[in-house]
Amino acid sequence: MKIKKVAVLGAGAVGSYVIWGLSSRNDIELGAIAEGERAERLKQNGCTINGKIYHPEVWNPGETDAVDLLIVALKYGSLSAALEGIQKATTENTVIMSLMNGVDSEEIIAEKVGVEHLLPAVIKVASHKEEDGYHFDPETTIGIIFGELTAPYDSDRIRAIEELFKDTGIHFRATEYAREEMWSKFRLNVCNNLPQAILGAGVGCYRDSVHMKAISDGLKGELEAIAQAKGIDLSKTEASSGRGSAVPPSARYSTLQDLDAGRHTEIDMFSGALIRMGKELGIPTPYNEYTYHMIKALEEKNDGRFNYTGDEEPTWSK
Known part of the structure; x- marks a missing residue:
């Protein structure tokens, strides 16, 4: 498995960390999923992260065919309204990594698209918003922890995500204790x-x-x-x-x-x-x-x- 197309749903405090890291790769397609005014705002202004403006592609949920990795970084209250968009963006081989807080977003998403798409994950990043966008300290950030719930823990999709994050500045770790x-x-x-x-x-x-x-x-x-x-x-x-x-x-x-x-x-x-x-x-x-x-x-x-x-x-x- 090789990840060539990554979509981020939710370009806030958590999504900014992913966009910051993966923007350094020129061998993948990276886009933020958005609609309406938010989509127009992202297209015009981009994402300001640690004082720098990033311009990921902006995709409507219906335009995200063949996404290899979908990263859900929404606020909890926005998840229900986004489930239809998540379903549209999920194809047969899409891996979904939810970096939302809490312990039940994977279950909610799985009810819509099937548990086989979900890869349990958690993010630890002390990101905060200022007038000029989101800020975090890349060095002290713990980053993204992910893993399969059952063996084989060194699965194809685990190795593919490790390869994706490598040399991006994103801190990451695979684990056998994802839950x-x-x-x-x-x-x-x-x-x-x-x-x-x-x-x-x-x-x-x-x-x-x-x-x-x-x-x-x-x-x-x-x-x-x-x-x-x-x-x-x-x-x-x-x-x-x-x-x-x-x-x-x-x-x-x-x-x-x-x-x-x-x-x-x-x-x-x-x-x-x-x-x-x-x-x-x-x-x-x-x-x-x-x-x-x-x-x-x-x-x-x-x-x-x-x-x-x-x-x-x-x-x-x-």
């Missing part, structure tokens, strides 16, 4: 992404506050109990993936970035998913339930629901 790697990153997101979003402070808060550390540990305990009940042994990845990318204490992860920008977050994919799994397994998730409702309330605040003027009907405190 555990995905849950390991899920744990990092739930424990380090969510509490700081409620507090509105940089990630140094976990180091500098015993109270923030206690909240993080509470979320972690619930997640690990659910993982154990599902037969997922997170100890298999402790040596390789116990930490995320190195960041300054002031770093604001994706959930807080969304709230800062007035956007809705991916909380349904994080605590929302854990609450659902906890109910299915009979495992209490009080830390995640509180976190879920707090972040939903912060979204409502951003939406203006609590912009009271003083002219409203009185309410009684209880």
Whole structure:
């Protein structure tokens, strides 16, 4: 297998890392899938990444025949609307690598196109958006981790992707523990992404506050109990993936970035998913339930629901 055509669906913080790396290859076709105003914007302005403008081709989902590798890098809330486009872009030999947060995007996509197309993967990149586009540190970025769920782990498509990423600047690693790697990153997101979003402070808060550390540990305990009940042994990845990318204490992860920008977050994919799994397994998730409702309330605040003027009907405190 040789990968000659790569499509990226979602040219945001995660997709930018892929576009940055693969743009260095002149022996492949590289395009971003987009429609409507977003497509026109990409065609005119390109993608600004680490201060440089990149111009991948821009393809409509119906124009992406014979894509060898489709990289899905969407926000969770955009996935449902994109499934038809993913189906259009998937041909018999297309490999799909979902680099979305969470642990269920592969299942959602597989229901539409078939599980045989999915190659489990996870990305760890501390990317953030500034006025001039997306920024990340290529050297400290952990990168993309991927692997087959069952043997042979050194499959043709694994070797093809290793060859694709080689010498591009993209950091990557194949693994025999793809599911555990995905849950390991899920744990990092739930424990380090969510509490700081409620507090509105940089990630140094976990180091500098015993109270923030206690909240993080509470979320972690619930997640690990659910993982154990599902037969997922997170100890298999402790040596390789116990930490995320190195960041300054002031770093604001994706959930807080969304709230800062007035956007809705991916909380349904994080605590929302854990609450659902906890109910299915009979495992209490009080830390995640509180976190879920707090972040939903912060979204409502951003939406203006609590912009009271003083002219409203009185309410009684209880």
